[in-house]
Amino acid sequence: MSKTLEKLKSGILETFPEIGDVPISPEMQLGEIPEWDSIAAVNLQTYLRENFGIDVQLDFLNNETTLADIAEFIEKSAALKQRLS
């Protein structure tokens, strides 16, 4: 698992402490997080902004989005920032 995914996995555990035994893998869809809804999406959005410096639209954080999707977005955003700096 890439460093981005490892950090993202820790973030999921931190943001949703009651996730329990749900296996956290790159293929995990956000809809599998217990009580996932539009409000949980905002909490994840806040975490991503603070820990990865990225702004994602709430639309992107839907039930079918996987952790791999989010990790890819993070890495692409970081690469873009580097090219522009």
Add this chain to the structure above:
Amino acid sequence: MIRSVISSTGCYLPDNIITNADLTQFSEEARDLVRVKTGILSRRVAPENKCTSDLAVEAARHCLEKISFSPENVEAVILSTSSPDRMQPATATRVQYLLGTGNAFAFDINSVCSGSTFGIALADSLIRSGSVTNVLLIAAEMYSKILNQKDYSTYPYFGDGAGAILFKSGSDGAGVLHSRLKTDGSKHDTIRVPGGGSMLPFEKMTSPKLAYFKMKGEEVFSFATDKAPEIIKQTALQAGIDLHDIRCFICHQANINILNSIADTLAISREHFFVNLHKYGNTASSSVLIALDEAIAEGVIVKGDLIMTVAFGGGLSWGANLIRL
């Protein structure tokens, strides 16, 4: 017949106003949604060095001083809170001390957001039993200290505040006419602070965030919109009152969409539902007493009016009190 008459009311809201725009820990997109989801525009947050009993004392002082009622004459202090100063002793004890109500016995009750209606019923029972001739009922909450500031499912919706009612025994027809209280303990997990008690002691918590308040928002919405109209109808029916004779419904101020749904379900004009949640957010069990004090202060309700206080909250619990002012 002895009844518990509302002799005075009071409230206290901290000075510090936090608007939705101030919640910069969330995206602008999310901040805008707070108003849409709940109708809340701002909330009050108490200073760092204050605790729940401090708010309670201010509200109670406001209540007693309004009618120059001497604290020494208060016979009982009941404090409704779900955000106590400490696990123990009862937060009401510090209130009793600071307020100068040394002749009163004092204790806490906790029925989360429905605490006001439970407190009114309890105060009324004490007076009707003849044990006391007056009860100072206070509801005080400081949720800012038990919420995760980065949790969008809770933080934006709650505010700090306190309200108070001085009940005195009377027999001229005014007072608490009827109360109805309900609990569904099968839903005890819907609204909760998971850690810090005997169920999950601090040292067993897998994350410090388990000591923060949590709720299942959609379940709470469904519960409130279902049970509140039901208990309003049942309370009026048991008291032999037509709903349209009630001048004003003072409901727990959690969400404007809940209040509108209750009004529409009952086919009662929304104008009969007092609203101040846009200013203060959800102040848990103190919301009804704060709203009651404001409704009286603004002249929305006056002596002689029939009102109904209604609340719903953790437990799950819900209650209503029919009162003649």
